[in-house]
Amino acid sequence: MKTYRCKMTGLDCAACASNLEHEIEKLDGVSDVSISFMTEKFAFSCEESQKEEVMKRIRKVVSKNEPDVEIEEV
Template sequence: MKKTFRLEGLDCANCAAKMENAIIELDGVKNATVNFMTTKMVIEAEDEKMAMIVEAAEKIIKKIEPQVVVKKA
């Protein structure tokens, strides 16, 4: 399953890379990209773990950039 999100308020390319690297390490994630230019995050993961992965990804994002709002694209 693949899901796309918009990261409103993302203002650091280095932080986007940190987010991507941390999200890729999550259990069940096949692939993840965080594009600083388009402020889009795409997560490809196992269907049954997707809800847990999205929740964990949001926590990672808030830890790195607290002002970012994660919205479904």
């Protein structure tokens, strides 16, 4: 597994970040999810071979739950 870090902008509150964390943790192949509302940092772990598919699923979850939030890979 490899850890990936992203910037997550547009979150309204810490509770929103926590809710997204829980929803993303439910996805198959994703672990160690961490979202910081204050620093706008988002990290997760997955297999390198699954990264692109996992990112698609993460973006879908984020769009459904927090449509104003954007994820930028760094």
